[in-house]
Amino acid sequence: MASFPRRSRALPVDCVACRVSIEGLCGDCASEVRKVLAGYKSSDRTINAGEDLFRPAEPCAGLYHLVDGWVFLYSLIKNGRRQILHFVLPGALLGLYPGPVAVYGAEALTEATVCVIPHENLGPLIEEHPGIGLRLAWTVWRERNLAYDHLSSVGQRSARERVARSLLELYVRYRMTWPAYRSEEMHLPLTQEHIGDATGLTGIHVNRILRGLSNEKIVEFHYRRLRILNPDKLVDVAGIDPQTVLSWTGRHPSA
The missing domain is CATH 1.10.10.10 (Winged helix-like DNA-binding domain superfamily/Winged helix DNA-binding domain)
Known part of the structure; x- marks a missing residue:
């Protein structure tokens, strides 16, 4: 499993002006809150179109905040076919799992940029700023509702x-x-x-x-x-x- 540092101290330039300062986990946050978030990041990462951010059943030790680009989530079926579960846009959170491995994959449709928050940092982050925990819960609720609607669409x-x-x-x-x-x-x-x-x-x-x-x-x-x-x-x-x-x-x- 990938290892991440406990906290990163540097404040990346894009944390103040990036697109998801409007929408996403840090959307509409005051600058001091974005600085708190940046302190718990480990890195930023850019992947090319067609590349996987992570794959099903592989270790996924971080929460990925999509800053730019399009990504789709997918599962693989035994006969080799792929089921696309959801298309995600900037502001989405990927890799929020209860266990150590990914239950679905994430592939970039376009060049995509994410900032990475190690799973082990989420607890301390929410303790320091409970409002972030509320945003996390709201994001999970929104994505769950979209997933349920998609499931009913395919089925009915x-x-x-x-x-x-x-x-x-x-x-x-x-x-x-x-x-x-x-x-x-x-x-x-x-x-x-x-x-x-x-x-x-x-x-x-x-x-x-x-x-x-x-x-x-x-x-x-x-x-x-x-x-x-x-x-x-x-x-x-x-x-x-x-x-x-x-x-x-x-x-x-x-x-």
């Missing part, structure tokens, strides 16, 4: 509903990370294979559904660009209650 929704719901969720969550973002078009660094692995469908089936949504002037997805042409219709096709969509934009409590 039609193939068309699953694809529409996945596109809608990613679009809403992406806009949440950029409050000033107003365009109906976004860069979506996924392939049809990724969408298929997330929805339990083949790439051919995903392609057919995307063509249908495009022909109906609901969405366009090509060359990793997603354009929402009719948001209300997309919500209808996904079979999502508008209140559920609003829940994806929820913000964490202040610490």
Whole structure:
């Protein structure tokens, strides 16, 4: 198992101005709170697209705070297939396990940067600043709710509903990370294979559904660009209650 120092003392420059000072574990925190967090970090780490941050059943001794980039969480099935469990955006926490090994893997969709907090530092960190513990609990609650919704989607929704719901969720969550973002078009660094692995469908089936949504002037997805042409219709096709969509934009409590 990897070994980490008890605490790091240096305050990295990006801890004051990084993207997750707006959203994430240190979102909206006062500068002195971010300094406390930085003191418990061991390092920052950047991985390339296609690389694993950690793999299933391997040691994972740190909590990874995604600062920049896109990552997906996955499990491997005995027949060699991959199930994508969740797509994570900046502000997410990865590697918060009750045991010493990872129960799922994390692979970068784009170049991604994380800051690492050793698991052994979490207890002292929460004791020094209980508000961080509240943020951790809120983040786990949010990710759990998204996971439950994803599970019900794969198990109960039609193939068309699953694809529409996945596109809608990613679009809403992406806009949440950029409050000033107003365009109906976004860069979506996924392939049809990724969408298929997330929805339990083949790439051919995903392609057919995307063509249908495009022909109906609901969405366009090509060359990793997603354009929402009719948001209300997309919500209808996904079979999502508008209140559920609003829940994806929820913000964490202040610490």
